[in-house]
Amino acid sequence: MAREKGSEKRQRILEAALKVFAERGFYNAKVSEVARAAGVADGTIYLYFENKEDLLIQLFEDRMDFIITRLNEELAVCGPGADEQLRRMIAMHLNLAVQQPDLAEFITVELRQSARFVREYENPRFVEYLRILRDIVERGQKEGVVRAGLDSRLIVRAIFGALDEVLLTLTLASRSRSVDVQLAANQLADLFLEGVG
Template identity: 50%
Template sequence: MPNERPFSAGDEGEEDAAPARPTKSKAKRASDRGGPDKRERILRAAIRVFARKGFYATRVSEIAKAAGVADGTIYLYFKNKDDVLVSIFEDRISKLIKVLRSELEQGGTFDEKFRRVIELQLGLLEGQRDLAEVVTVNLRQSSRLLKQYATPLFTEYLEVIAGLVAQGQREGVVRPDLNPRILARALWGALDGVAVTWALGGGGESGQLHRAASQVASVFLEGVRRNADRA
């Protein structure tokens, strides 16, 4: 994902209560005391600590120490530890969606766009094993957080991919019998599986995700492409 990394932090033992999002006034106070640079530093530190210790075993004080800030500074930016994890996901997926939308506006054939989408999604994780592990593994540790905060962005991501598939169908290059949203979910699942395996395997060698992107794209394109036999 993009280089900027959003984090939120909180106390352990708060998983049973739904995490409240920071208010605008709180965000403004945080901005007055260091702005996005300090927030980003906290987020980067949280990614490292979450990846090393896991979400539930991590303490807010450990994130603060890794970020080089006082424990109380964390709460100027984030409500609690749950909020840290949610912020990481929201920030990264929002940036991914923005990049994908921008790329799809550049034109090109359906095949070119489809391959580019896959290359971007995996390529943005290349060299960021900790981030990949936090987004693919740690977030799953709280199904409640996943349902409460991840669903809107996940739905938006699916709509971007489904829109591309629907465009290919209108152009006559994608099989008309395919449901664009089902294909979008299948693609997400495939890329998520590649990412989590790569992250848990220690990050692999350089270029591994790029090669995986090419293979996933080829498999999907062969499956969705309209040809004379299917017409």
């Protein structure tokens, strides 16, 4: 019987979990560490989440919700062209490296895990995120910015994979030196929009 989604303590536990999971990874993280980071007793975690895996799933949904909401807000106010939207999406994704490094580390690793092992959990938020990207690509195909000969699903996976890897790289790099996220975002967008040549 999990507690209400809106409660402050639940949110505090999620924040703590994000920090601990990002640092240690899900499997190496202990529930007791999350509890301590949240300032609650071990057993309290189970008042809000069914088990450790449920904590992972709820955290993932919570954070992806956050990312998707902000992305949609951003896309709603930027230019309507597919290339502009792609650039915004890339920029927002890579900005996580400096604005929310814990979140960046968490999603770059746990997303892969969830795709493979939490099989009953179909990860709707991730699917939604890819859906946004695919809409951009397909709009680009309609506008003629993206040629129709390329399989949009493949493009989406490729772009997402590149984003994910570059995000991880930037995040790890930002631990020891400052990184120019905007430059990286521009170059990555250029790479996809124009190719290497």
